[in-house]
Amino acid sequence: MSKISLSILSAVLLLGLIACSNQNGQENNNDESDVNSTEQGDKGVKKDDVREIVWKQLSSEQIEFIDGTWKDGKVTIIILNENMVTHVADKSYEGKEVYLIDFPTKSKSIPNNMIVYADIDTFDYIGNGPVD
Structure with missing residues (x-):
């Protein structure tokens, strides 16, 4: 009787462990898709690319x-x-969606990037962001 109870308990715990590990994997995949949907590399570049407009x-x-x-x-x-x-002169953008453009820099120290903010509608340069 105790062997059967132990077997059932082990099976339930094993199934619970497997269910939790699959759930974490799905959450990680969702996080990656969220990041990919908001990031823009060289793929999917629009005619009016915010990077080019802000660069100018x-x-x-x-x-x-x-x-x-x-x-x-x-x-x-x-x-x-x-x-x-x-780091932004116009405080009216606080709490609003903006583009964050992360440019690599020639600096040999860390951080070696420059963060720039741009208006999501007009692509106007807002200012630079702090880097860690």
């Missing part, structure tokens, strides 16, 4: 600091929070 609005010093061209930027849509707004 950057200062010559900023462009010189970037390693590569506007095509090397990665675009993500984010909601600008108060910690990010400290």
Whole structure:
């Protein structure tokens, strides 16, 4: 009787463990698809590419600091929070969706990227973001 109970208990625990591990795998896949749906690499580039339009609005010093061209930027849509707004002159964007464009830089130190914010509707350059 105790062997049967032990076998049933083991089977239930094993099924529970398998169910939990599959659930975590599905959550990770959903996270990746969310990131991929909001990131823009060289694939799926629109005619009016936000990276190119913002690139043309950057200062010559900023462009010189970037390693590569506007095509090397990665675009993500984010909601600008108060910690990010400290580097942005126009505080009206706080709490709003904006483009975050992450450009690689020529800097040998870490972080070696430059974050730029752009208006989601007009593609206007908003400002630079803090890097970790």
